[in-house]
Amino acid sequence: MFELQDRCVTQISRRSWLQWGTAGVLGAAFGRVSVTHAADDQAASKTPTKFQIACMTLPYNQYPLERALTGLKSAGYKHVAWGTTHKEDGESKGVPVMPAEAPPQKAKELGARCRDLGLEPLMMFSGIYPEHPKGIEVLTARILQAEAAGIPQVLTFGHTQGPNRKVWVERFKQLGPIARDHGVLIVVKQHGETGELTGEIVREVADANIQVNYDAGNVMDYTRGKVNPLDDIKTCAESIRSFCIKDHRMFPVDQDCGPGLGEIDHYRLLHNVAFTGRAMPLCCENISAPKLRPTRPEEIDGLARRAREFLETVIQGLHG
Numbered sequence: 001m002f003e004l005q006d007r008c009v010t011q012i013s014r015r016s017w018l019q020w021g022t023a024g025v026l027g028a029a030f031g032r033v034s035v036t037h038a039a040d041d042q043a044a045s046k047t048p049t050k051f052q053i054a055c056m057t058l059p060y061n062q063y064p065l066e067r068a069l070t071g072l073k074s075a076g077y078k079h080v081a082w083g084t085t086h087k088e089d090g091e092s093k094g095v096p097v098m099p100a101e102a103p104p105q106k107a108k109e110l111g112a113r114c115r116d117l118g119l120e121p122l123m124m125f126s127g128i129y130p131e132h133p134k135g136i137e138v139l140t141a142r143i144l145q146a147e148a149a150g151i152p153q154v155l156t157f158g159h160t161q162g163p164n165r166k167v168w169v170e171r172f173k174q175l176g177p178i179a180r181d182h183g184v185l186i187v188v189k190q191h192g193e194t195g196e197l198t199g200e201i202v203r204e205v206a207d208a209n210i211q212v213n214y215d216a217g218n219v220m221d222y223t224r225g226k227v228n229p230l231d232d233i234k235t236c237a238e239s240i241r242s243f244c245i246k247d248h249r250m251f252p253v254d255q256d257c258g259p260g261l262g263e264i265d266h267y268r269l270l271h272n273v274a275f276t277g278r279a280m281p282l283c284c285e286n287i288s289a290p291k292l293r294p295t296r297p298e299e300i301d302g303l304a305r306r307a308r309e310f311l312e313t314v315i316q317g318l319h320g
């Protein structure tokens with residue numbers, strides 16, 4: 001089993017291995033890359049980005065997958081992202097939405113199940129770090145599952161300490177052609193590092209099917225507010241093909257939360273990619289309210305609806 005849990009599923013000590021990594025250290029270790037600010041480039045076209053607002057099933061991880069899907073439909077979503085486990089009836093442990101070893105046919109069936117409910121699946125978690133010994137094997141299996149399910153993007157992330165960056169580049173260069181052959185993008189999000197670093201890795205790989213997924217909440221969380229996502233996103237905006245939507249605030253608690261409930265200005269954040277002309281998933285990973293913990297699935301439905309409505313308002317303001 002290669003399941004990885006993000007913060008909203010398991011509260012692990014993420015910062016214990018992050019003392020090495022502030023923006024200054026990253027810059028010193030890998031050098032700063034001169035990049036074009038995509039917000040300036042893409043503004044010239046004035047072709048609005050086709051933002052696709054989705055919610056991950058992740059916020060419902062303490063409930064069955066079916067409840068997550070019906071809840072998201074009732075909250076007004078037309079798109080969904082899979083991840084990662086759910087507490088199914090009669091099971092003592094979380095059951096993977098899609099096991100890494102599952103045949104593509106099983107993914108195809110779940111894709112059809114989502115569409116029958118009116119939810120188009122846009123993204124699935126890989127459940128493995130690229131540097132894992134079985135990284136190539138599992139990511140290849142995920143590509144095949146995504147193709148079968150009609151899912152355009154497979155999400156991965158991991159640790160980029162020390163030699164891992166070299167391993168990432170080597171493996172992504174192998175995986176890029178496989179992803180392209182099967183019509184899937186692999187997108188890489190921040191998980192301890194910044195968008196500047198993931199952008200550098202993607203540019204070094206130089207494969208159109210390996211791109212950036214931007215997670216502003218992770219950038220703010222892992223750097224404890226020392227790196228402003230509104231500055232960081234400009235270093236990789238031209239490579240962004242999707243977002244894991246997550247906000248963060250430092251007061252009254254240091255906590256990830258739903259969009260619009262933290263300190264990140266989503267108008268300024270999404271402005272950087274608002275006129276690319278591309279379809280771009282915005283997948284809500286964390287929809288929680290600071291300091292509050294829902295005790296019923298209906299409360300999660302309400303938080304999901306609020307997140308969707310907030311993002312719709314932001315997009316209307318950017319494109320209006």
